[in-house]
Structure formats: C-alpha cells, structure tokens
Amino acid sequence: MNVEIRHLRVVCAIAEAGSLTRAAASLRMTQPGLSTQLRRIEAELGGPLFDRRQAGTVPTPLGELVIGRARALLPGFDGLLSDTARAARRMASADRIRVGSVGAPFLGHLLLAVQGLLPTADLTCRCQYSPAALLEDLAADQLEVAVLGDHPDQELPQPAGVALHTIATEPVFALMPAAHPLAMRDEVPLAELLEEDWAVPRPDGDRTREYWESACSRMDRAPSAPYEAEGRQLVEIVRAGLAVSLCQATFFEVPGVTVRPLTGNPLWYRHILAWHHEGPLAPYGTEILRRVTDGYLSTCADSPVYARWRAQNPQIAALAGQSPSAHS
Numbered sequence: 001m002n003v004e005i006r007h008l009r010v011v012c013a014i015a016e017a018g019s020l021t022r023a024a025a026s027l028r029m030t031q032p033g034l035s036t037q038l039r040r041i042e043a044e045l046g047g048p049l050f051d052r053r054q055a056g057t058v059p060t061p062l063g064e065l066v067i068g069r070a071r072a073l074l075p076g077f078d079g080l081l082s083d084t085a086r087a088a089r090r091m092a093s094a095d096r097i098r099v100g101s102v103g104a105p106f107l108g109h110l111l112l113a114v115q116g117l118l119p120t121a122d123l124t125c126r127c128q129y130s131p132a133a134l135l136e137d138l139a140a141d142q143l144e145v146a147v148l149g150d151h152p153d154q155e156l157p158q159p160a161g162v163a164l165h166t167i168a169t170e171p172v173f174a175l176m177p178a179a180h181p182l183a184m185r186d187e188v189p190l191a192e193l194l195e196e197d198w199a200v201p202r203p204d205g206d207r208t209r210e211y212w213e214s215a216c217s218r219m220d221r222a223p224s225a226p227y228e229a230e231g232r233q234l235v236e237i238v239r240a241g242l243a244v245s246l247c248q249a250t251f252f253e254v255p256g257v258t259v260r261p262l263t264g265n266p267l268w269y270r271h272i273l274a275w276h277h278e279g280p281l282a283p284y285g286t287e288i289l290r291r292v293t294d295g296y297l298s299t300c301a302d303s304p305v306y307a308r309w310r311a312q313n314p315q316i317a318a319l320a321g322q323s324p325s326a327h328s
Contacts, residue, residue: 005077006132007041008070011049014038015067019056028157033210036203081140097280099125100134101147103231104271105250105303106167109295110147110288117284129201129230131156135274138162144279145288148272151211156272163282165273165289167296171316172267173305174260175238175247182244183258190262191219199227199234199243212246215267249306250299259305265316271296 010027014034017023024034042049049063059067097114101107107125115123128134131148138146139159148164150156158164174188180196182188194216200223203209216223227237237243239256246262248269253259273292275281281288301307 003041003044005074006136007037008066008074010034010037011041011063011066012070012074014050014057015059015063020052028154029207030210030214032213033203033207036210084140095121097121097123097144098142099123099145099147100137100143101125101127102129102131102134102149103127103248104147104149105248105299106271106292106296107147109292109299110145110273112295113288113291114145114281116291117287118280131272135159135162138274138276141276141279145273145275145281148274150270150272151207152268152270153214154207154211155270161277162274163277163285165285167271167273167289167293169268169270170249170306171261171265171309172246172269173249173251174262175235175245175251176258176260177238177241177244178256178258179241180244180258183260185260187261187263190216190264190266191221193244193262194219194221194223196224197227197243198223198225199229199237199245200225201230201234202228212267249309250296250303252303253305261305261309265313 010023013027014020014023017026020034020038021031024031027034029037038049045062045066047062048060049066050057050059097118099107099111099114101110107127111123111125114121131146131150134143134146134148135156137143139162148156156164174182174190174193176183176188176193182192200212201209213222227234227243229237234245235254235257238245239254246267247259249259249261251259273289275285300310
C-alpha cells in the first residue's frame with residue numbers, strides 16, 4: 001500500500017476527533033474498519049501514529065510529525081483540486097468522455113449509450129476496484145462519468161457538484177464450487193456458508209470486505225478467510241474448490257462455480273451512476289439513465305439465478321433503484 005492523500009485525511013480526522021470511534025463516525029466507517037486502515041498506514045509510515053488510551057487517542061511523536069505535515073499539505077492540495085476543477089469545467093466539452101468503473105453489469109450499456117448520444121466523442125474507459133478513488137477523480141474532473149457501488153450504512157459521500165444516481169439495489173449472492181453440497185440448494189443460509197473457508201477481497205481500497213464482516217458479526221461469527229483475492233483470481237480459488245465467497249446477483253455462472261441466493265437476503269449492493277452537474281453529460285442525463293437502466297434489466301433477465309430470484313420476490317425486486325436502507 002502507498003500512502004495517499006485520503007490516508008492523510010484519515011490521520012487528521014483521528015487527531016481532530018481524539019478517538020477512533022468518533023473519527024469512524026465522522027468518516028462514515030466502522031471502528032474496526034478504521035483500525036485496520038490505520039494499522040496499514042502506520043506500517044507504511046514506519047511506526048505507530050497514535051497511543052490508544054482509555055480516554056482516546058493521543059499522537060505519538062511520529063504522529064505529530066505526520067499530522068503537522070498533513071495539515072500543511074491538505075489545504076494546498078484541496079486548493080489545487082478546486083482550481084483545476086473550475087478550469088476543467090470551463091474547458092469541458094462533449095469531445096472527450098472519460099469513463100471510470102468498478103465491476104458492474106451495465107458498464108457496456110453505459111459506453112454504448114454515450115457512444116450513441118455523442119458519436120463523435122473521444123470515449124475512453126478505465127476500471128479499478130475502489131469506488132472512493134473513482135469518486136475523487138470524478139469530483140476533480142479527471143473523469144466525466146463513473147460507475148460506482150456501495151452497501152447499506154456505507155453510502156458514498158456526495159461531493160459538491162456531483163450527482164449520484166441509483167440504478168439498482170440488489171441482493172448479494174453466494175459463490176461456491178459447483179460440486180459443493182450447498183450448491184444443491186435453492187438458497188444458502190449465511191450461517192452455513194460461514195462453516196467454510198472464504199476467499200475475500202482486500203480490506204482497503206473498497207469497503208466490501210468490511211461490510212461482509214460486519215454482517216457476519218451480527219451472527220457472532222467471523223468468516224475464516226485464508227484467501228485474499230479479487231476478480232478472476234477470486235473466482236479461480238472458488239472454482240478450485242478451496243473456498244466459498246460472495247458475488248453480485250448478476251454474476252454469470254461459469255463452469256465449475258455455482259451462484260445461489262442467501263436465505264433472507266442479509267446483504268445488499270447498490271449500483272450507482274455519477275457525473276458532474278456541470279459536465280458534458282449533464283444535458284443527456286435522463287436518456288443515459290433510461291438506457292443504462294434498461295441495459296441492467298436485460299442483464300438481470302439473462303442471469304438465470306437472479307432472474308428466478310426476481311420472479312420469486314416481485315415485491316422486493318420492485319424496490320430496485322431505491323436506497324439500500326429500503327431493504328434493511
């Protein structure tokens with residue numbers, strides 16, 4: 001992990017709050033998730049930044065050095081972002097559309113929608129795991145549109161001038177080896193899935209793992225997670241029969257793996273499309289949302305397991321597009 005500006009913001013938030021609990025609340029994170037991130041920051045910087053005491057957190061000498069430098073750097077960096085954002089908006093045109101995306105079932109539909117509405121635009125795309133980093137790039141006018149995602153109680157912040165549009169809120173499903181005994185069932189209890197070894201994403205860069213662990217903790221359980229991977233590597237670990245995991249409801253089953261709903265729908269994921277209010281796509285927003293939503297629904301219909309779940313749960317499925325809290 002390399003230290004980034006967002007990590008300096010975390011350190012400053014802890015210093016200002018005086019405790020991890022209060023800092024986690026201000027950052028809209030869980031206290032365990034913030035503690036994990038702080039440990040990684042400290043490991044990168046070479047030592048503890050705070051003494052954890054019963055009354056709260058107190059900066060160490062190294063922490064005072066880092067906090068002082070961070071407080072000197074952040075205003076200048078924020079000013080740079082603000083100035084470049086204004087300059088970029090003045091120069092923005094529909095001739096260049098830069099798309100950023102996390103893993104989502106409608107990225108192709110978004111690219112086709114933009115291409116259809118702006119056929120002469122220079123259209124580019126880059127994908128990465130962290131929605132927070134993409135949102136920062138969007139706010140800094142380094143992207144024109146971004147495909148994002150979050151979970152209940154982990155909603156992404158809405159930067160000034162950026163519009164966040166919910167495409168759908170869908171349940172999270174179980175991902176298992178095709179030969180696994182639980183794969184024979186129509187749905188899988190999360191408690192029984194917790195009896196197995198798990199493959200899980202990295203704890204930083206995206207809060208998916210934190211959300212999974214939080215849901216499991218409500219059952220007084222924690223997944224045994226000897227495998228840390230993402231994307232294709234995670235699927236290969238599951239396919240090999242070494243672990244189970246979780247996935248988006250629209251995940252297409254491939255040979256060797258099986259997707260099943262979780263009993264009671266205990267976990268949810270929200271798909272989001274975001275762009276700047278003053279960006280070149282703003283005039284086309286309504287039509288882009290319509291085309292992307294239609295594309296998402298066609299993907300749902302092409303995903304046999306999710307299509308079956310939607311048919312069996314029409315009232316819940318009809319809530320797609322509402323906030324995750326509607327399903328809690």
